[in-house]
Amino acid sequence: MALAFPEGIKTNCMKKIVFIWTASAALMAFTIFFSSCGRFGSKQSAGNKNDSIRIVCASKQITELMFALGQGDKLVGVDVSSTYPEAATEITTVGYHRMLNAEGIISLKPSAFIYNGGADNAVGPDNVIPQLQKVGVTVVEFRSAENIEDTKSLIRDLGKYFNVPAKADSLCRIMDSTMKLAEEKRKQYTDTPKVMIVHFGRAGNKYFPFGPKGAPNFILTQAGGVNVLDSTQKFRELSPEVLAETQPDVIIATDYGYDKLGADNFKAMPGMALTPAAKNNRIYRFEEHDLFYLGPRTGENIIKLMEVIHKKPM
Numbered sequence: 001m002a003l004a005f006p007e008g009i010k011t012n013c014m015k016k017i018v019f020i021w022t023a024s025a026a027l028m029a030f031t032i033f034f035s036s037c038g039r040f041g042s043k044q045s046a047g048n049k050n051d052s053i054r055i056v057c058a059s060k061q062i063t064e065l066m067f068a069l070g071q072g073d074k075l076v077g078v079d080v081s082s083t084y085p086e087a088a089t090e091i092t093t094v095g096y097h098r099m100l101n102a103e104g105i106i107s108l109k110p111s112a113f114i115y116n117g118g119a120d121n122a123v124g125p126d127n128v129i130p131q132l133q134k135v136g137v138t139v140v141e142f143r144s145a146e147n148i149e150d151t152k153s154l155i156r157d158l159g160k161y162f163n164v165p166a167k168a169d170s171l172c173r174i175m176d177s178t179m180k181l182a183e184e185k186r187k188q189y190t191d192t193p194k195v196m197i198v199h200f201g202r203a204g205n206k207y208f209p210f211g212p213k214g215a216p217n218f219i220l221t222q223a224g225g226v227n228v229l230d231s232t233q234k235f236r237e238l239s240p241e242v243l244a245e246t247q248p249d250v251i252i253a254t255d256y257g258y259d260k261l262g263a264d265n266f267k268a269m270p271g272m273a274l275t276p277a278a279k280n281n282r283i284y285r286f287e288e289h290d291l292f293y294l295g296p297r298t299g300e301n302i303i304k305l306m307e308v309i310h311k312k313p314m
Helices: 023-029 060-068 086-090 102-106 128-134 148-161 165-186 214-222 240-246 255-261 263-267 298-309
Strands: 002-004 020-022 055-057 075-078 112-116 138-142 194-201 206-209 250-254 283-286
Touching: 055 060, 060 075, 060 086, 060 112, 060 148, 102 128, 128 138, 138 148, 148 165, 165 214, 165 298, 194 214, 194 240, 194 255, 214 298, 250 255, 250 298, 255 263, 255 283, 263 283, 283 298
Parallel strands: 055 075, 055 112, 112 138, 194 250, 250 283
Antiparallel strands: 002 020, 194 206
16 A cells, blocks of 8 residues: 555645655654643653654644544644644644744654645745755645635545545545535525624734635635625734724634633724624634634534524524
């Protein structure tokens, strides 16, 4: 059996290639014994790891997909936003994917560093990848996936890479099935709430609402809501003017930003109290990992969002 770089994956040379090596050769290449502490202080036993394939992943989407494919035991490091499944929170964090530290990653002795491609998923700073390559860490860039078909292609790419193509096909079928279920559920709602998705960007330390692009907007529209922003950009900085202009019926706040302030302080943000969402107590906390990328659970997450945004005002 072979591990492979399927089409849609870039390796160290940064060209799309297909490169195959034997699993036995990979096992012989790395014999590292290492234990790590999870981000909440619980120690993870090295005996539970595959010590010959040690992966640091800087993509919350790929982290979830690796666990779904039964490959979570190969992870020795993840980015700070990799919070699903719960087991991912017990793995050593290497920081925010745009603010990584090469030395910290190298200290985990990874055999590979993997991430999603595309501008929105880019890792940083710019010197991180060259530093990893310099010490011999294999860097693998998987395709960006912000729609259903690309996500299924990503799942299949990962299935080929980890030699579990049948499991990948099964996950794609689950994804199709749950998306059809969400489509049927949506038919029971006749209202079209105006929704603002507010996220806290850790790179710039700012709150911003998402515009009509990307996975959050896709999930929102599939749930039967309409995005109040008409900007062609993915997001704008949150301001009283934006809130007054858009007047959302519902505000969805991602967990980190909402928890950072607390419910009362979030509602007290400048301009927030003047929105129909605040007046009618329709500001809701939503897990970032359920909203910001697509995967086998997307249909379930759409249904979950439906139940929130179509609630009657209190």
